[in-house]
Amino acid sequence: MSKFYEKVTYRDVEEDIQSRKSIDKWIFGLLLVVIGFVPLIVMASVVEVQSPLVTNIGALTGGAKGDLFTYYKSLLVIVVTVIASIMFMMKVLFMNGEIRKTKLNYAVGAFAVAIVLSTIFSPNISIALHGQYNRTDGAISWLCYLALFFIAMNIEYPKKAIQYITYTFVPFVLFNFIIITLNFYGKDLLQKSWAQKLFTAFLPQGAALSEGSTLLGTLNHGNYMSGMFAVMVIMFLAKSIMDKKVFDKICSFILAIISVFVVLMSLSTSGFLTIVAMMIFVLWLAVKNEKRIVALIQVVVFCAISMTGIHVLAGENAKVWDETFGFFVSTNPYKEEVALSKSIFDFENRAYASDNSFELPEVAPSGVGAGSGRVYIWTYIMDLVKERPILGYGLDTLMYNFPHYNKDARANLETETVVVDKPHNMYMGILYGTGIVGFIAFLAIVAFTVWTSLKVVISGKSGLVILAVVVLAFLFQAVFNDTLPGTAAPLFILIGTLFKMVTDKSGNIK
Template structure:
């Protein structure tokens, strides 16, 4: 029992811990680089969890060391390589303090990443011969999922459980401290708003820090739940599993995470393909799940006035009519898909030419310069009423891009309000036309993938992505987000995040764990026949892990959800090893009987 106790606590209690911690982020410090929003950072969801994660992971590792019999498997190679990769990356990092403890409303530093690997190793070495122990871990995972779902659903309804006075008092510091803190909302509702107000029907973070994390979390658990429900033959247990499924599916919808929804659908499709030859047996249960899912979706969508349906059908556009803005000593080049504008600084006015050198006619009205011609109807320049040498480039949206006119040409205004050079970082340019897709993920990926040339084998250290990312790509952000000053804190891709932060070696180690696991699971569960309880749980874990890995293509890792993934992965590997061994022994016994 002692060997699974730390994992049970992490499954049940850990995900719902929420408390505000305040950290100073003085200008010029590394902490400010990863959180350049104010003089202090208020974190609700990650640091307090980290304080529990590290000691429990250390306890799990101690229990592992004291075990006489340890599992020998090829998975150990991948886990070891991952741990070596993150360790070397941290030791070599030029941003030591951030790499070690993390920062910027994430706190996924070295000790967090090391805890993930340790927990996977601990779960891999659990004695799965005792099926009750395995069952207890799965029930603990489901219990934690229900608690997080209650937090999410009540938040969605404007009646968050964290509004309970005792909880609210523990979560929030005094008013005098909250007033000094800037926390990134990223368009999401903050925990302060959730507790102090009653906002309804937004993308809920529950207790996990971001609605995308709620989506990944739900996809992981729903994959397991669907299999358990389909294969369970006891009516009461089946009914209870259906209730748990309903609650966690409601969390997925409340999060409105399209990545989570796609991941859940991908996992369900994989399960259908594996069970295609048993469809007649499983069809009533499948139809029951489908009916319940449609009922929950319809109810929540109707209750919220269609916000869930709107999110699913949301079209953010593809790209922009504008590709790039570059500066040289002669002026500016505004590159569009329908030509190029050359903008020069003259004595009193601007001089503007097209791609073949013809002068573009414009007129000025009330301090705004309008270009003539159908091709340029959305382009204008507005003079700043406060600063004579500043003009604002408008491309048809509500926001504008600031230009500072200097003797040498043009500059822009950076996040800190100072004049900066206009830069155009390396990007994957053929993605320009779709860079707004996926909630601007394509934009982020197009600038992140070239960073792999710089980060190489060992990266720049855990949680250093915001420092490495070209935050001064103000024009790229302007045409994608509509504002030059969007702060990019994460790559929205778990694999890119790993490769950029801790390098290709850590990513290789991770892939050497998950890819063999997926293929082994596929081989185990491709056969048809009566499944043992361990095989049913193993299949559920396979579908859940597969779903989470699909979500990882669009979402990054986070302290709030990653421990669940790594523990479930370790348990899945342990079950696979046991099942392969058991089947081999059964085969030998049958062979002996024939002889």
């Protein structure tokens, strides 16, 4: 009888092991959908917005609002998160699955609680819950990011998981390169009738794209394109250095070059600065590589092609220089200086009415402040944080609480009529949205992530360095950019994957 029970028990254990393996494969497949497909979605939608303010400012009023980039991205992220969470709970409850015991769990839990509380006590609860109609980066999205991160940290991966992850990004790189190249050379994809029909397939009867709409890429703005593709540059360049096979090296190198051209054509400095900063780690990987000379030649060739790309593209649009080396050098060799001669009738642009003339107050000159106006925005955000320091205002509600039309806005944002709708900094966004409580918990997650990533990079030998440099690049570019479902969800999955692969069950680094 005892042998019978032993056989049954053994069979049950084996069945649980096989079931866990099977469900982990399905979950990994769902995570790949978020990584590779979500950032590609471009589909117009109409959302009914109920503004918390009574105002005549167009951007702040309610009503039917159109969105092209985030609604369906966030919808798919939510669907995948729900399905993956159900499967994960089945694994834990019915298949003897384990949740890894690590101090990071406390930080994730504390941050999730802070998000919930900040939403409940937000002055703009509905906005804090869903986020702005054209960003969808509120509490629901952030809880999904955390859930996907936690799930990714607690599943088993196939041996070639890192290759699968990098390959999944290939369509994202290629499609966006085509789209942004067409846009850069004045042949925007949205001007094609077939593209308009495709992107507006789910719009209600009578709705259409606004006249003059353009498509830079599958992400909302050049800032996001620049930051995200800087991450792609670092990922594929690191992969090219670490790859053993010549064919894989060449393919990864080409994808890195394509990605850097996307960064240049995005006309945003954040991606360029991220690449410059992360080249320290790339050089370290090259030095630590078994084929050091080959790896260093790859880095030199990459830099040479990138410099050539800046020259060629800046010849087409001088702003390419402004958004790259223009950050360090004030003069732009690709801009023609236009000499303005004074007319004899100009009289130095002054009009005289009488000796006791009345002089209007001097208007501040139009200009851009430090960090393309970011420092100006961050300064006012810190003033807002002082008013609600504990739980903040709720995520993605900045547009409805920022003090617009300041007298110094013209000197920092070019015009005083600019409506600030985002903090342009993931960390400032968390501090503003969730207060000090959430910010501390989030910083704990970031600290764990940075420490783990640096340990992996310093080793310089494991294939995990590809994930490590990607994570570091994402966290660096986040100093200049906000999060979106199409950028944050894939990268939080990669952070969870890195933790799983580099630490043991107790959370200690292997």
